[in-house]
Amino acid sequence: xxxxxxxxxxxxxxxxxxxxxxxxxxxxxxxxxxxxxxxxxxxxxxxxxxxxxxxxxxxxxxxxxxxxxxxxxxxxxxxxxxxxxxxxxxxxxxxxxxxxxxxxxxxxxxxxxxxxxxxxxxxxxxxxxxxxxxxxxxxxxxxxxxxxxxxxxxxxxxxxxxxxxxxxxxxxxxxxxxxxxxxxxxxxxxxxxxxxxxxxxxxxxxxxxxxxxxxxxxxxxxxxxxxxxxxxxxxxxxxxxxxxxxxxxxxxxxxxxxxxxxxxxxxxxxxxxxxxxxxxxxxxxxxxxxxxxxxxxxxxxxxxxxxxxxxxxxxxxxxxxxxxxxxxxxxxxxxxxxxxxxxxxxxxxxxxxxxxxxxxxxxx
Amino acid sequence: xxxxxxxxxxxxxxxxxxxxxxxxxxxxxxxxxxxxxxxxxxxxxxxxxxxxxxxxxxxxxxxxxxxxxxxxxxxxxxxxxxxxxxxxxxxxxxxxxxxxxxxxxxxxxxxxxxxxxxxxxxxxxxxxxxxxxxxxxxxxxxxxxxxxxxxxxxxxxxxxxxxxxxxxxxxxxxxxxxxxxxxxxxxxxxxxxxxxxxxxxxxxxxxxxxxxxxxxxxxxxxxxxxxxxxxxxxxxxxxxxxxxxxxxxxxxxxxxxxxxxxxxxxxxxxxxxxxxxxxxxxxxxxxxxxxxxxxxxxxxxxxxxxxxxxxxxxxxxxxxxxxxx
Numbered sequence: 001x002x003x004x005x006x007x008x009x010x011x012x013x014x015x016x017x018x019x020x021x022x023x024x025x026x027x028x029x030x031x032x033x034x035x036x037x038x039x040x041x042x043x044x045x046x047x048x049x050x051x052x053x054x055x056x057x058x059x060x061x062x063x064x065x066x067x068x069x070x071x072x073x074x075x076x077x078x079x080x081x082x083x084x085x086x087x088x089x090x091x092x093x094x095x096x097x098x099x100x101x102x103x104x105x106x107x108x109x110x111x112x113x114x115x116x117x118x119x120x121x122x123x124x125x126x127x128x129x130x131x132x133x134x135x136x137x138x139x140x141x142x143x144x145x146x147x148x149x150x151x152x153x154x155x156x157x158x159x160x161x162x163x164x165x166x167x168x169x170x171x172x173x174x175x176x177x178x179x180x181x182x183x184x185x186x187x188x189x190x191x192x193x194x195x196x197x198x199x200x201x202x203x204x205x206x207x208x209x210x211x212x213x214x215x216x217x218x219x220x221x222x223x224x225x226x227x228x229x230x231x232x233x234x235x236x237x238x239x240x241x242x243x244x245x246x247x248x249x250x251x252x253x254x255x256x257x258x259x260x261x262x263x264x265x266x267x268x269x270x271x272x273x274x275x276x277x278x279x280x281x282x283x284x285x286x287x288x289x290x291x292x293x294x295x296x297x298x299x300x301x302x303x304x305x306x307x308x309x310x311x312x313x314x315x316x317x318x319x320x321x322x323x324x325x326x327x328x329x330x331x332x333x334x335x336x337x338x339x340x341x342x343x344x345x346x347x348x349x350x351x352x353x354x355x356x357x358x359x360x361x362x363x364x
Numbered sequence: 365x366x367x368x369x370x371x372x373x374x375x376x377x378x379x380x381x382x383x384x385x386x387x388x389x390x391x392x393x394x395x396x397x398x399x400x401x402x403x404x405x406x407x408x409x410x411x412x413x414x415x416x417x418x419x420x421x422x423x424x425x426x427x428x429x430x431x432x433x434x435x436x437x438x439x440x441x442x443x444x445x446x447x448x449x450x451x452x453x454x455x456x457x458x459x460x461x462x463x464x465x466x467x468x469x470x471x472x473x474x475x476x477x478x479x480x481x482x483x484x485x486x487x488x489x490x491x492x493x494x495x496x497x498x499x500x501x502x503x504x505x506x507x508x509x510x511x512x513x514x515x516x517x518x519x520x521x522x523x524x525x526x527x528x529x530x531x532x533x534x535x536x537x538x539x540x541x542x543x544x545x546x547x548x549x550x551x552x553x554x555x556x557x558x559x560x561x562x563x564x565x566x567x568x569x570x571x572x573x574x575x576x577x578x579x580x581x582x583x584x585x586x587x588x589x590x591x592x593x594x595x596x597x598x599x600x601x602x603x604x605x606x607x608x609x610x611x612x613x614x615x616x617x618x619x620x621x622x623x624x625x626x627x628x629x630x631x632x633x634x635x636x637x638x639x640x641x642x643x644x645x646x647x648x649x650x651x652x653x654x655x656x657x658x659x660x661x662x663x664x665x666x667x668x669x670x671x672x673x674x675x676x677x678x679x680x681x682x683x684x685x686x687x688x689x
Contacts, residue, residue: 148432155433
């Protein structure tokens with residue numbers, strides 16, 4: 001295997017050599033209120049996820065629950081860069097993205113509880129939060145299955161002559177799915193404005209990156225002559241600075257890219273994961289101690305004078321209260337009825353005045 | 365009235381809908397420069413250009429998934445599968461994404477895609493290229509499935525399919541591409557979910573669709589001439605939504621049913637039909653429901669033997685006489 005230690009990848013944008021991420025233009029642009037807003041959103045995600053976990057343990061939530069705890073800077077950082085023609089799609093660890101694009105906590109918690117007031121009317125569950133009016137296209141359960149969809153969002157933007165980019169998120173485990181490679185090829189061949197974002201938390205369920213993937217993840221883009229980049233994503237400034245470069249290239253030049261954001265999750269793959277077989281507790285504690293994205297940003301903003309201890313406390317209390325209120329809302333909401341099971345299947349069945357087809361759409 | 369081929373009828377439907385709606389895009393392998401593996405899209409690239417008629421790499425999961433994603437933002441992709449047999453490499457995109465995204469979002473999204481292409485045996489192309497997956501597709505709530513038998517039906521149904529706001533799967537037949545039929549020059553639509561009695565009769569109802577309709581009509585002629593059996597042939601045209609009422613009305617007239625389908629037997633379209641007919645018209649039946657399907661094995665290559673594996677007029681005649689006993 002030829003050594004490429006000295007070979008600088010031609011297509012990469014080297015953001016590490018740039019000035020500290022805090023001073024990147026995209027970050028200098030942030031007002032104090034903007035910064036507090038980013039911080040607040042990360043805290044709200046953290047407290048929502050923790051409240052969801054307690055609800056799951058209290059048997060209010062069924063099925064799967066894939067928590068975003070530890071990865072907050074990725075969703076908040078990326079989504080904070082969205083313009084009106086930018087779109088987001090992700091996999092099943094989707095609550096952080098949902099909160100970052102501005103979806104309400106009530107409708108999300110109600111969805112987890114399977115209630116009719118849920119953002120998907122209780123029909124999707126944890127893995128399937130959607131908000132088309134916020135350019136957020138889910139929430140998908142099959143690993144890598146959402147990536148061709150993300151390429152499609154970019155295709156539509158280009159077809160319609162809109163200046164925008166699609167961010168298609170996946171985990172480190174998804175990069176080996178065939179559909180992902182097909183999507184890479186299409187994006188590169190047709191120069192579609194998509195940024196493929198690999199949220200690399202080091203583990204694909206219980207299998208580490210080194211046990212899953214040959215070669216470096218984002219560097220695979222070179223095989224498709226695509227731009228690529230990578231950064232440590234516990235630092236929201238780095239996330240923004242890195243992603244801004246690639247979003248700019250997508251929007252302005254219709255250039256696709258693969259960006260690897262290195263992050264970490266404190267909890268298991270899902271609540272069903274005992275998290276006792278594949279990584280040492282010390283590793284989790286080390287990350288939590290030195291790279292917690294909320295702590296890192298909090299420290300930075302305290303030093304800047306943007307945050308005070310009092311404000312931090314207030315934000316945290318408000319986030320806990322908001323999550324608790326969401327749980328109360330969910331608890332008090334009704335379930336859908338069996339009559340609702342066959343609604344939202346066909347556009348035509350849901351819009352009977354405009355139905356053109358005849359015959360039976362459903363069977364028994 | 366003009367007489368055109370089934371292939372031309374599909375091409376005209378595509379051209380008319382491309383003209384009508386700027387969001388319609390035709391994508392697939394060899395659809396543009398090659399003029400289509402089966403020449404269905406011949407001339408469309410010259411007429412509409414490379415933005416509307418798009419050659420894709422061999423990447424069904426990729427380009428179909430891409431089409432589904434684009435449809436969420438208002439594009440109306442008409443994607444060609446060179447053979448419907450290739451659907452299985454894109455199964456997740458077709459039957460997890462296209463079929464389910466509306467439901468999982470609680471009705472916030474719809475995917476107005478069309479996937480079209482030939483689904484048939486009878487051309488000696490072997491086990492992996494001869495699939496007829498209409499039963500597999502129709503098993504999934506959220507999708508619509510059409511199998512037209514004639515040029516007239518193909519054109520009217522494809523136009524309706526492209527205008528439909530749900531995912532529609534359109535299954536053609538390479539052997540039917542050259543079949544000619546009367547097709548009006550003026551625009552017309554055929555609604556999805558409307559069956560068509562192709563031949564009126566009194567003694568036996570043959571329920572069928574696709575190429576088996578033509579075989580059944582040929583068998584019906586022989587049954588009338590040589591056996592004095594009057595056969596009514598009901599062409600489903602659409603599998604889902606299903607026009608079961610037309611089928612049941614026919615059963616009420618003839619009281620005997622033979623289902624003819626180019627399908628492997630287990631969990632075929634006919635299996636579902638038989639359940640529905642006996643459930644809803646039990647008292648109308650003078651005998652059990654019969655069914656002639658493909659002989660239950662992977663598609664054989666050997667040309668003369670493949671003809672005997674599929675429904676054909678002689679096999680249908682024999683099955684009809686059995687159904688009359």
